[in-house]
Amino acid sequence: MTFNALKEKGLPLEKQVRTWHDIAHRKYNKNEVDCYSRTRQILMNGIEVEAWNFKHNFARLCQDQDTLEFLAQTKRIEDAQQTTINWLAPCDQSVLETTLGYEQVAVDLTAWMAQNEPDPYVKETFDFGLLEDFDHLYRYSQWAYMIHGITPNAVVQGQTDVILGRPTQNHHNCNIVRLRKHYDKATATPQTKVNILTLVAGEQQTHNYYGEHGFAYGSELLRETYAEIKDVEEEHVTMYESLIDPSESFYEKLLMHEFTEVCTYHNCMTDEKDEMLMPIWEEFLAMELDHLQTAAKLFKKYEKRDPEEVIGEDIVHPCHFTSQKDYVEKVLRAEIDKRLGSNKDYQFTKDIPDDWASYWVQETAGKDGSPSEVTIRVIAEQKNRDLVCANEKLKSDLPKLAKKSVQQKGMTCDTVTAEEYEKMSKEEFEL
Numbered sequence: 001m002t003f004n005a006l007k008e009k010g011l012p013l014e015k016q017v018r019t020w021h022d023i024a025h026r027k028y029n030k031n032e033v034d035c036y037s038r039t040r041q042i043l044m045n046g047i048e049v050e051a052w053n054f055k056h057n058f059a060r061l062c063q064d065q066d067t068l069e070f071l072a073q074t075k076r077i078e079d080a081q082q083t084t085i086n087w088l089a090p091c092d093q094s095v096l097e098t099t100l101g102y103e104q105v106a107v108d109l110t111a112w113m114a115q116n117e118p119d120p121y122v123k124e125t126f127d128f129g130l131l132e133d134f135d136h137l138y139r140y141s142q143w144a145y146m147i148h149g150i151t152p153n154a155v156v157q158g159q160t161d162v163i164l165g166r167p168t169q170n171h172h173n174c175n176i177v178r179l180r181k182h183y184d185k186a187t188a189t190p191q192t193k194v195n196i197l198t199l200v201a202g203e204q205q206t207h208n209y210y211g212e213h214g215f216a217y218g219s220e221l222l223r224e225t226y227a228e229i230k231d232v233e234e235e236h237v238t239m240y241e242s243l244i245d246p247s248e249s250f251y252e253k254l255l256m257h258e259f260t261e262v263c264t265y266h267n268c269m270t271d272e273k274d275e276m277l278m279p280i281w282e283e284f285l286a287m288e289l290d291h292l293q294t295a296a297k298l299f300k301k302y303e304k305r306d307p308e309e310v311i312g313e314d315i316v317h318p319c320h321f322t323s324q325k326d327y328v329e330k331v332l333r334a335e336i337d338k339r340l341g342s343n344k345d346y347q348f349t350k351d352i353p354d355d356w357a358s359y360w361v362q363e364t365a366g367k368d369g370s371p372s373e374v375t376i377r378v379i380a381e382q383k384n385r386d387l388v389c390a391n392e393k394l395k396s397d398l399p400k401l402a403k404k405s406v407q408q409k410g411m412t413c414d415t416v417t418a419e420e421y422e423k424m425s426k427e428e429f430e431l
């Protein structure tokens with residue numbers, strides 16, 4: 001059944017202002033919530049932050065009174081939606097637990113998108129980014145155990161593997177190398193556009209979360225680990241946003257933002273089982289339909305084009321959360337040694353030239369070592385080995401994967417070697 005967002009009935013703007021109680025009172029139980037309800041909550045917070053932020057940027061450059069009035073009214077609504085969604089997280093959910101949730105979003109969302117992405121180059125970029133967030137989940141999981149005594153399955157509930165990915169110390173690139181080729185706005189499908197904007201919003205919010213919370217712990221090494229991974233999320237925002245056609249006008253971008261909100265809420269509503277969350281997705285979808293329809297009128301008026309040319313006549317689903325272990329394992333085995341090429345392409349470590357610009361960044365930032373590597377050394381000191389959740393075959397292949405991931409240059413002095421992983425893999429994790 002098609003769902004034409006330009007024709008469905010929304011909630012009028014004058015009914016979108018809510019009471020403080022309604023905005024702020026709901027929160028889930030961290031021990032009972034389904035991990036994919038939590039990932040929806042984390043993602044939709046990022047979507048709302050982006051919607052709000054974009055409107056402020058647009059308003060600062062806009063001279064049209066009608067448009068300014070629409071932006072002024074809906075900014076407040078986006079902001080109140082963001083409060084409701086972000087504050088669903090209960091106060092007893094620690095920063096590290098929330099962090100595992102953020103990385104689970106990144107892994108399972110990117111894997112889903114990669115398999116539903118019509119543009120092969122965009123898909124390759126999703127697969128590439130996927131293995132980096134997968135490694136972040138592994139590094140942070142060690143910390144969640146060391147600081148709070150919880151295993152990652154307390155958060156990811158066995159749906160996402162926790163094991164070495166492309167090592168974080170090799171995620172640091174020259175930001176010019178991070179820039180990718182953008183799609184062509186005239187030929188890209190709505191699915192591609194919505195996928196990218198959804199991921200940009202998610203990565204941006206992950207970056208913001210680490211920036212706002214990475215100092216919450218006293219451990220110097222954990223602070224540095226957050227700083228190191230936050231910087232990678234900054235690169236992820238740069239990489240994914242560079243896929244967007246920069247010649248889209250502000251009105252086209254406004255249309256895409258509202259359409260992305262409609263699509264993501266619709267997807268959440270379709271998948272949700274949680275009785276407290278379901279009415280939120282339904283209500284906010286109705287609000288977004290109204291935003292979208294006004295944005296479509298503005299687009300028609302100022303661009304003299306049909307909004308269907310941009311968003312099509314049916315909804316798309318960018319964020320179906322489900323376990324992606326098999327897919328992620330396949331990409332991990334094939335691409336752990338993949339790196340960003342200097343010509344907006346991809347290359348394998350054996351083909352990287354000596355003058356690759358990212359080596360300079362890795363060698364400079366990693367001059368004193370890499371906190372994400374030391375993390376593994378510290379847990380191994382305490383527990384004999386790293387904390388890993390994966391099938392037996394993948395676990396036993398970890399030293400092989402570590403070996404495959406090595407670069408000729410840019411490896412820090414504290415790199416955990418394949419031989420060390422081999423030794424660790426023979427040990428039991430001492431719970």
Ligand SMILES: [Fe+2]
Nearest residue numbers: 051078081261
């Ligand atoms: Fe919104």
Ligand SMILES: [Fe+2]
Nearest residue numbers: 103106133136
């Ligand atoms: Fe990440």
Ligand SMILES: [Fe+2]
Nearest residue numbers: 133203233236
């Ligand atoms: Fe990321």
Ligand SMILES: [Fe+2]
Nearest residue numbers: 258261288291
């Ligand atoms: Fe909106």
